[in-house]
Amino acid sequence: MNKVQLRRQLLEYRQSLPLETWRENSDRLCQHLQTLPLFQSARTILAYFSIRQEPDLQSLWAAKSTWDHRWGFPRCVGQDLTWHQWNVGDPLETGAYNILQPIATAPPLTAAEVDLILVPSVACDRRCYRLGYGGGFYDRLLADPQWASLPALGLIFEFAYLPTLPTDPWDIQLSGICTEKTFYFLNK
Numbered sequence: 311m312n313k314v315q316l317r318r319q320l321l322e323y324r325q326s327l328p329l330e331t332w333r334e335n336s337d338r339l340c341q342h343l344q345t346l347p348l349f350q351s352a353r354t355i356l357a358y359f360s361i362r363q364e365p366d367l368q369s370l371w372a373a374k375s376t377w378d379h380r381w382g383f384p385r386c387v388g389q390d391l392t393w394h395q396w397n398v399g400d401p402l403e404t405g406a407y408n409i410l411q412p413i414a415t416a417p418p419l420t421a422a423e424v425d426l427i428l429v430p431s432v433a434c435d436r437r438c439y440r441l442g443y444g445g446g447f448y449d450r451l452l453a454d455p456q457w458a459s460l461p462a463l464g465l466i467f468e469f470a471y472l473p474t475l476p477t478d479p480w481d482i483q484l485s486g487i488c489t490e491k492t493f494y495f496l497n498k
Contacts, residue, residue, distance in 0.1 A: 313476050317441055320432050320470055324363050327467075335467050336366040338490035343370070343428075346493065348461055352425035354380040356393055359402075359410040364430050365465045365490075371398055382419040384447075385411045391447050393419040407443075421456040429462050433470040434487045438496040440464045441475050452482040461485040468492075 311319070327335075343349050360366040371381050384391040386406035394416035396402075405411040429448050431440040442448055451457050468489040486495040 311476070313441060313444070316476070317432050317444065320441070321362060323469065324432075324467065327363060332363050333366070335490040336360075337369055339365045339465060339467070339488060340367060340369045340373075342490065342493070343463075343465075343488050344373070346488070348426060348463075352379060354382060354419065354424050354426075356382040356384070356419070356424055356427045358428065358430045359383065360430075361407070361409055365467065367428065367465075380423075382424065383410075383412050385414065386447070389445075389447070389450065391451055393424070395419055407445075421454075421460060424457075424460055427452075427457075427460055427462040429464050429484060431464040431466050431470070431487075433472055433475060434464040434466050434484065434494075435472045435475040436494070437474070438464070438484045438487060438494070439475050439477050439481055440484055446480065449480055449482050452484075453480070458482075463488050465489075 349355070357367050357370065381396050382393040383396045384393055394412040396412045396416060400416065401413050402410045403413050429440065431442060433441040452462055462484045464484045464487045466487060466489055468491045471487065471489055471494065483496055486493055
């Protein structure tokens with residue numbers, strides 16, 4: 311199956327999940343993520359606002375245990391992502407692809423300030439490759455030398471953890487994967 315077919319099939323399945331199941335799995339994934347030492351020690355974490363029933367991360371920045379983290383969220387600018395600090399209650403706007411994003415005047419974040427990147431994914435495989443939405447935004451980000459050394463975790467529900475995904479030369483491996491059930495890390 312090629313990327314387009316696989317993406318369509320997995321998105322249809324994910325969006326067919328009952329809302330209660332999606333919420334429970336999202337909450338479990340967030341609880342699981344909070345137990346990871348990499349997450350606990352991170353000062354600045356890049357995250358995303360959920361679309362298409364991606365794992366919802368709202369409980370992470372709402373939890374008192376994560377109030378000492380600084381959160382960054384992307385803005386789509388042309389073919390790239392720029393990152394901006396965001397706190398609960400700060401204004402948001404709808405950006406490209408109908409995704410919520412911080413307003414343009416929100417404080418920018420650089421790679422030097424970031425400790426962990428949480429990457430939205432359609433699927434991931436045992437080699438820590440991810441299937442995204444096809445725009446290449448995260449592959450370009452993670453290929454950039456400034457960002458390449460930062461730990462990046464793909465966040466998916468367990469059904470989207472596959473033995474292997476079709477890959478292209480520009481696809482970038484993640485450091486690991488977090489699901490509602492467990493972690494998978496790249497063995498280099």
